[in-house]
Amino acid sequence: MGIQDRLIEDVGLRRGVSRLTPEKIETVVRSVMASEAGARLKAYSETCMRCGMCAKGCHFALSHPDDPSYTPAAKVAQTMGVLLKTGGRVDPGTFYGIAQLAYTECNLCKRCVHYCPIGIDTGFIMSMVRRICHKLGVTPQYIQDTAHSHSTTFNQMWVKDDEWIDTLQWQEDEARDEFPGLRIPLDKEGAEIYYSVIAPEPKFRTQLIYQAAAIFNAAGVDWTMPSQPGWDNSDMCMFTGDFEMMGRLKRRHFESA
Amino acid sequence: MNAAYQFVTGPLAWAAWGIFLLGSAWRLVAMYRLARKKDASAIAYMSWGYSLRSIVNWLIPFNALGWRKNPAMTIATFAFHVCLIATPVFLVAHVMLWDQAFGVRYATIPDAAADGMTMLVIAACLFFAGRRLAMPDVRAITTPKDWFALAIVLAPFLTGFLAYHQAIDYDTMIVLHVVTGEIMLAAIPFTRLSHMVFAVFTRAYMGSEFGGVRHARDW
Numbered sequence: 001m002g003i004q005d006r007l008i009e010d011v012g013l014r015r016g017v018s019r020l021t022p023e024k025i026e027t028v029v030r031s032v033m034a035s036e037a038g039a040r041l042k043a044y045s046e047t048c049m050r051c052g053m054c055a056k057g058c059h060f061a062l063s064h065p066d067d068p069s070y071t072p073a074a075k076v077a078q079t080m081g082v083l084l085k086t087g088g089r090v091d092p093g094t095f096y097g098i099a100q101l102a103y104t105e106c107n108l109c110k111r112c113v114h115y116c117p118i119g120i121d122t123g124f125i126m127s128m129v130r131r132i133c134h135k136l137g138v139t140p141q142y143i144q145d146t147a148h149s150h151s152t153t154f155n156q157m158w159v160k161d162d163e164w165i166d167t168l169q170w171q172e173d174e175a176r177d178e179f180p181g182l183r184i185p186l187d188k189e190g191a192e193i194y195y196s197v198i199a200p201e202p203k204f205r206t207q208l209i210y211q212a213a214a215i216f217n218a219a220g221v222d223w224t225m226p227s228q229p230g231w232d233n234s235d236m237c238m239f240t241g242d243f244e245m246m247g248r249l250k251r252r253h254f255e256s257a
Numbered sequence: 258m259n260a261a262y263q264f265v266t267g268p269l270a271w272a273a274w275g276i277f278l279l280g281s282a283w284r285l286v287a288m289y290r291l292a293r294k295k296d297a298s299a300i301a302y303m304s305w306g307y308s309l310r311s312i313v314n315w316l317i318p319f320n321a322l323g324w325r326k327n328p329a330m331t332i333a334t335f336a337f338h339v340c341l342i343a344t345p346v347f348l349v350a351h352v353m354l355w356d357q358a359f360g361v362r363y364a365t366i367p368d369a370a371a372d373g374m375t376m377l378v379i380a381a382c383l384f385f386a387g388r389r390l391a392m393p394d395v396r397a398i399t400t401p402k403d404w405f406a407l408a409i410v411l412a413p414f415l416t417g418f419l420a421y422h423q424a425i426d427y428d429t430m431i432v433l434h435v436v437t438g439e440i441m442l443a444a445i446p447f448t449r450l451s452h453m454v455f456a457v458f459t460r461a462y463m464g465s466e467f468g469g470v471r472h473a474r475d476w
Contacts, residue, residue: 038295047452052395056326068397115323118456119463
């Protein structure tokens, strides 16, 4: 039992891996180890006593009670453990499994931290694995699409700049039928509350913005929403391992606020 | 045999304590330097309050989620760690050695109690070994390093127990006991046992991150 026994086809992972060689993987692993990996990774990898207590904290492990390869410690062993042990010199087929595990079998929820006596942060280790995957161009297709959307539009759902404002005004219009005095104030300087959403709201669940406006209206608070890119508070780049773009998103969002 | 005893309790003891103390200090300094260089974002969140809050809550049996969900492990690991440290430190025979060598005296525990505590340590080691063999999720992640660490810790207690009861040739057993104890000390900075040095800091960091960033508990 292990990740190699449950590989799934993903066009993003497959294409990314097709461009790899053991040398390329080794170069990137070594560069990440030399530049970004620090004391936390070193301490975690050295002091994990393999007690297995984390198994009870992980929903992936709990939902696969007969397969011990889903426990947090086992997932670290199959990904970062392999990269550390080999110095990154692994064949592309192995790396496919490492990437699939890091992206699809750990949510980075850090619940296992509540179960580990010495506080080993599996989520952090997995995000380091994802960082290596991103640098090697091996990311699942769907999440990479949302990351591309972030890079292009600063929101994860390819919502265009004018569509965003249009959507807000549309919801304000609709809501005014029910609450005549309701407004969705845009870019109001000095407002008490800055309200931001994630892009799936304007894209798929627009009524959520209506409902939030109704609540703000009933509460009578001084609030505002941003009209410019930076309005999306989500960050898929953090999840793909694209830390450069993650930094740009965070900066834009804070500047917007 | 007397010469062997003199050697293991003399030069070898100095070497073992030296490796343990200087090695641990060096590892801590090197790790701190690495953290300063590479983990600045983590150091920025380190907080005394949140660190101590997390450590204290994890030191209470059955308090943290991990303890509550693993009750047998909780009993075994608390008994193991308390006896592992208290027995050798407060054993009458050990305190006498400190007294002979440096004129240092302090409180001791009765031999009968120490005997029981030693058996607890051995029993806990057997429990840990049993888990590694019998529980599929523990067996799957067990490596030779984990068996090595367990053996290093078990050896001085087993030999100490046998020497105290004079079960097998005492002279050999006591030398073995001293040597295995010294191996354990010297291994602390460089094996899995280094969690003795680092665990308080990894826990402190998680306490700080959960307290300062997520405004949540980590136990």
